Amino acid sequence: MSFYEQLQKLDWDDIRLSIYAKTATDVERALTKSRLDLDDFQALISPAAEPYLEQMAQRSVQLTRQRFGNTIQFYVPLYLSNMCSNICTYCGFSMHNKIRRTTLDMRQLNSEAQAIKKMGFDHLLLVAGESERKVGMPYFRQVFSELKSQFSHLSLEVQPLEQADYEELKELGLDSVLVYQETYHPRTYAEHHIKGKKSDFKYRIETPDRLGKAGIHKMGLGALIGLDEWRTDCFHVAAHLDYLQKRYWKTKYSISFPRLRPCEGAFQPKSIMNDRQLVQLICAYRLFNPDVELSLSTRESEHFRDNVIPLGITSISAGSKTQPGGYSDDTEKALEQFEIDDDRSPSEMAELVKTMGLEVVWKDWDRSLTALK
Amino acid sequence: MSVTTLQSAFILPSDELVIADKTFSSRLFTGTGKFSDQKIMAAALIASQSQLVTMALKRIDLANQDDDILKPLIAAGMNLLPNTSGARDAKEAVYAAQLAREALQTNWIKLEIHPDPKYLLPDPIETLKATEQLARDGFHVLPYIHADPVLCKRLEAVGTAAVMPLGAPIGSNKGILTAEFLEIIIEQSTVPVIVDAGIGAPSHAALAMEMGADAVLVNTAIAVAKDPVAMSQAFALAVQAGRQAYLAGLGSQAQTAVASSPLTAFLDL
Amino acid sequence: MKLIINDEIKNLAVTTITSLLTTLEQPEKGIAVAVNQAIITRQNWDDFQLSENDQVTLFQAIAGG
Numbered sequence: 001m002s003f004y005e006q007l008q009k010l011d012w013d014d015i016r017l018s019i020y021a022k023t024a025t026d027v028e029r030a031l032t033k034s035r036l037d038l039d040d041f042q043a044l045i046s047p048a049a050e051p052y053l054e055q056m057a058q059r060s061v062q063l064t065r066q067r068f069g070n071t072i073q074f075y076v077p078l079y080l081s082n083m084c085s086n087i088c089t090y091c092g093f094s095m096h097n098k099i100r101r102t103t104l105d106m107r108q109l110n111s112e113a114q115a116i117k118k119m120g121f122d123h124l125l126l127v128a129g130e131s132e133r134k135v136g137m138p139y140f141r142q143v144f145s146e147l148k149s150q151f152s153h154l155s156l157e158v159q160p161l162e163q164a165d166y167e168e169l170k171e172l173g174l175d176s177v178l179v180y181q182e183t184y185h186p187r188t189y190a191e192h193h194i195k196g197k198k199s200d201f202k203y204r205i206e207t208p209d210r211l212g213k214a215g216i217h218k219m220g221l222g223a224l225i226g227l228d229e230w231r232t233d234c235f236h237v238a239a240h241l242d243y244l245q246k247r248y249w250k251t252k253y254s255i256s257f258p259r260l261r262p263c264e265g266a267f268q269p270k271s272i273m274n275d276r277q278l279v280q281l282i283c284a285y286r287l288f289n290p291d292v293e294l295s296l297s298t299r300e301s302e303h304f305r306d307n308v309i310p311l312g313i314t315s316i317s318a319g320s321k322t323q324p325g326g327y328s329d330d331t332e333k334a335l336e337q338f339e340i341d342d343d344r345s346p347s348e349m350a351e352l353v354k355t356m357g358l359e360v361v362w363k364d365w366d367r368s369l370t371a372l373k
Numbered sequence: 374m375s376v377t378t379l380q381s382a383f384i385l386p387s388d389e390l391v392i393a394d395k396t397f398s399s400r401l402f403t404g405t406g407k408f409s410d411q412k413i414m415a416a417a418l419i420a421s422q423s424q425l426v427t428m429a430l431k432r433i434d435l436a437n438q439d440d441d442i443l444k445p446l447i448a449a450g451m452n453l454l455p456n457t458s459g460a461r462d463a464k465e466a467v468y469a470a471q472l473a474r475e476a477l478q479t480n481w482i483k484l485e486i487h488p489d490p491k492y493l494l495p496d497p498i499e500t501l502k503a504t505e506q507l508a509r510d511g512f513h514v515l516p517y518i519h520a521d522p523v524l525c526k527r528l529e530a531v532g533t534a535a536v537m538p539l540g541a542p543i544g545s546n547k548g549i550l551t552a553e554f555l556e557i558i559i560e561q562s563t564v565p566v567i568v569d570a571g572i573g574a575p576s577h578a579a580l581a582m583e584m585g586a587d588a589v590l591v592n593t594a595i596a597v598a599k600d601p602v603a604m605s606q607a608f609a610l611a612v613q614a615g616r617q618a619y620l621a622g623l624g625s626q627a628q629t630a631v632a633s634s635p636l637t638a639f640l641d642l
Numbered sequence: 643m644k645l646i647i648n649d650e651i652k653n654l655a656v657t658t659i660t661s662l663l664t665t666l667e668q669p670e671k672g673i674a675v676a677v678n679q680a681i682i683t684r685q686n687w688d689d690f691q692l693s694e695n696d697q698v699t700l701f702q703a704i705a706g707g
Contacts, residue, residue, distance in 0.1 A: 035556065054637050279637060406706040430704070435650065441672065475674035476701055
């Protein structure tokens with residue numbers, strides 16, 4: 001049994017209609033309950049909840065402080081490679097885009113790692129395009145053996161792997177895995193993932209189940225907001241989270257909200273989500289699930305991040321470079337995956353976060369507490 | 374002894390409870406212990422329309438022939454759930470379960486392991502061990518446990534058919550003392566949750582159902598009531614009321630507003 | 643032969659469980675039988691041979707819990 005089977009029981013159109021049919025009464029009920037269900041989540045992401053945004057934000061702050069204290073985790077993405085054998089209509093790394101492709105060798109990797117450590121980070125997110133042949137398990141094994149001793153927390157955002165691969169990488173130092181379904185609508189998914197292994201909807205959506213069975217410490221979910229109707233897609237993220245938490249109850253969970261931006265290759269989002277709606281979504285996730293980690297990347301503007309971080313976000317990236325080799329050598333530029341909007345340095349962000357009354361957590365937990373060789 | 378007719382029109386149609394290989398339209402489970410006599414016991418349990426009843430196993434007293442307590446219950450269509458009451462560890466419980474399966478020809482078993490004779494609180498470690506063994510041996514195990522959410526997940530992992538967390542110590546009639554933890558269990562569980570022990574009044578049973586429990590088990594409160602037949606019917610109505618309230622979607626108490634400067638004004642800039 | 647039935651010593655001219663239950667006037671339904679702590683399932687009640695000094699325990703369901 002996996003979420004794929006569960007998904008067959010959800011009707012996209014019924015859900016969309018249900019969300020849009022929510023009333024102020026539904027929203028008010030959701031705002032006063034202490035344990036919300038998926039029906040309440042629908043109310044909170046519906047248009048009917050828009051007048052209640054301030055109330056939602058207040059409640060979101062309350063719940064976040066209660067659960068997470070006055071802290072925020074910092075992490076940084078390290079792009080290992082922009083090689084990719086998929087064609088995804090929205091991405092700068094797409095196989096048919098003529099950009100310079102590169103994969104870091106171990107020397108380059110270490111030089112990147114050192115530059116990152118100098119900035120203060122202890123939590124690294126390793127990112128790559130999806131190129132199984134050139135950037136697969138043999139490469140990952142090398143990467144982990146180099147980095148495990150240098151960073152307390154290693155996350156991975158690469159192609160979906162087999163359960164046995166995750167089990168092996170866990171022993172080598174893997175702490176968390178991010179895998180975004182992009183869109184939960186199979187037809188829309190097929191329209192945007194034209195070629196390569198990523199076009200396999202079922203394999204991708206079953207990845208969190210494989211992660212849960214492999215016992216990975218934390219996993220990250222999300223939809224690429226704008227590929228399809230955003231409210232319905234984000235409802236599916238919440239339903240996915242709900243399903244996974246019941247089955248893989250020892251795992252921690254995190255949600256991200258990448259919004260589509262233009263990049264190399266002409267592409268327009270099907271559904272535009274404005275800033276107000278993103279705030280509504282973040283608060284809705286927090287009210288629905290007080291324990292889930294919420295992550296905001298540097299895709300969002302300075303102005304937006306400054307005001308939204310204290311509302312319910314628990315982890316942010318800073319000083320990000322989305323091309324391989326970007327930290328140690330700023331001059332050589334392969335094309336970026338997406339444009340960075342907030343390019344303030346980690347120390348600037350740390351200062352900012354302090355003014356919000358929050359303390360930066362560079363290291364969340366110590367791997368030495370688990371029995372790793 | 375008054376007899377009221379239960380309004381079965383209030384039993385909601387497709388709200389049946391599925392546990393293992395059985396389906397139940399009544400979410401009130403009952404027990405056979407502590408009644409003053411067997412005729413009253415049978416009358417009360419049958420009047421409640423309960424479809425699952427627990428009983429214990431003991432060595433036959435060859436000198437005194439007990440009446441067959443089961444005949445009227447089986448005739449009324451009740452499912453039998455033998456328990457392992459008396460077992461103090463997993464080994465004894467497994468043995469008792471096997472005897473029960475033999476005697477009653479059912480592989481349903483309520484696992485009760487309470488080595489503490491004073492409070493009869495269940496032993497979590499022996500219960501987990503026994504559940505794993507019995508599930509592997511083809512039993513449908515319903516373990517009686519403290520309201521421990523982590524223990525519930527561990528039992529799920531070894532194949533339990535349901536979980537039966539207590540509301541309060543057996544026979545105490547103190548109600549749902551473990552409410553906070555039952556809520557967590559109900560939220561996290563992927564198997565049916567049956568609140569067992571401590572339910573002293575129909576209002577307690579209704580509360581458990583309003584919280585989202587799948588069923589409740591009531592024994593002492595019915596058996597020691599002045600009029601057990603009427604009391605069992607009161608419980609049946611309470612379980613229905615609580616369940617219907619849960620399905621109808623309860624509103625809740627208003628939260629106190631947090632006064633502070635507006636957090637979302639920046640969006641208007 | 644001498645048998646210990648539920649802790650009582652009895653001398654009975656029986657060799658199978660079926661005949662034992664008949665002699666003791668116990669119904670076959672609703673009963674479980676163990677011989678020397680090992681459960682004997684009912685399909686074996688005709689075949690299983692009792693021996694001298696066997697400890698036989700008979701169980702039934704009773705009101706309780």
